[in-house]
Amino acid sequence: MTTLHGFLFQVYPYICFSVFLIGSLIRFDQNQYSWKSDSSQLLRGRLLRWASNLFHAGILFLFFGHLVGLFTPHSLYGVFMSAATKQRLAVTAGGIAGAVTFIGLTMLLYRRVADPRIRYTSHPSDIAVLVVLWMQLVLGLATLPQSLQHADGSVMLILADWAQRIVTLRPVDATALAALHWSFQVHVVLGMTIFLLLPFSRLVHAWSGFAAALFLFRPYQVVRSRRLGVPPGHNLPGQPSAVPSPNLARAMENPPAAR
Numbered sequence: 001m002t003t004l005h006g007f008l009f010q011v012y013p014y015i016c017f018s019v020f021l022i023g024s025l026i027r028f029d030q031n032q033y034s035w036k037s038d039s040s041q042l043l044r045g046r047l048l049r050w051a052s053n054l055f056h057a058g059i060l061f062l063f064f065g066h067l068v069g070l071f072t073p074h075s076l077y078g079v080f081m082s083a084a085t086k087q088r089l090a091v092t093a094g095g096i097a098g099a100v101t102f103i104g105l106t107m108l109l110y111r112r113v114a115d116p117r118i119r120y121t122s123h124p125s126d127i128a129v130l131v132v133l134w135m136q137l138v139l140g141l142a143t144l145p146q147s148l149q150h151a152d153g154s155v156m157l158i159l160a161d162w163a164q165r166i167v168t169l170r171p172v173d174a175t176a177l178a179a180l181h182w183s184f185q186v187h188v189v190l191g192m193t194i195f196l197l198l199p200f201s202r203l204v205h206a207w208s209g210f211a212a213a214l215f216l217f218r219p220y221q222v223v224r225s226r227r228l229g230v231p232p233g234h235n236l237p238g239q240p241s242a243v244p245s246p247n248l249a250r251a252m253e254n255p256p257a258a259r
């Protein structure tokens with residue numbers, strides 16, 4: 001293991017996640033008008049529908065797949081599934097989702113650079129984000145044949161142990177990662193870099209996409225009656241209030257003459 005490995009697998013994760021969290025918070029606080037997905041649908045809808053839907057369906061599956069796969073302790077799933085079975089599941093499901101994402105992302109990238117209208121209105125970071133995601137995806141797909149060579153799931157266990165130690169602030173054995181095939185190492189480092197770049201790009205919209213799920217659990221609207229002093233439950237539509245407003249009381253005593 002070199003000093004570089006030590007830095008990349010022991011220190012860099014904390015740099016990336018600190019910048020990711022604090023940077024997102026500062027951008028949300030200081031520049032909310034820039035907090036958007038910056039859709040280019042108005043400029044050209046053609047291709048976007050297929051490209052974006054394929055890409056988002058695939059990337060969300062991969063995101064949650066990585067989350068569950070890396071952070072579920074072996075002791076939990078080991079009760080009903082061996083590491084080898086889990087790896088076969090991950091390779092199959094990840095391979096299918098990766099292929100779907102690859103098609104969508106390649107279409108998005110093609111559209112962004114080949115369509116002059118989209119290209120001229122793109123910020124350099126819009127293109128950079130797509131290129132970085134594309135490279136990360138290709139690297140991820142390149143790890144699949146390597147994973148199949150270790151059908152016992154040993155590489156997956158090393159990576160999961162590393163990720164779980166990082167988030168639980170326990171010491172990390174960078175030597176184990178340094179011994180893995182280069183494709184795993186670059187995939188892990190670039191994956192962390194995506195979190196590092198997120199606050200500085202349009203990727204911040206992913207926060208809002210996930211936060212939108214909270215709408216399902218929102219509290220009911222609080223509707224306050226304009227009539228003051230009404231006991232609870234007496235301000236429902238059609239119910240006379242206990243203390244009617246003076247105008248309402250007068251109107252009820254002298255209804256307008258029927259025509």
Ligand code: HEM
Pocket residue numbers: 037038039040041048052053056059060063108109112129130203205206208209210
């Ligand atoms: C639930 C979560 C998400 C929602 C609701 C969401 C929604 C959107 C919307 C509305 C757009 C603009 C229209 C379009 O181009 O399709 C967009 C674009 C984009 N999203 Fe997401 N997104 C989510 C998660 C993510 C994630 C996790 C990533 C990647 C890590 C991502 C990457 C992108 C990229 C790169 C674009 C720009 C595509 C382009 O026009 O070149 N999104 N997203």
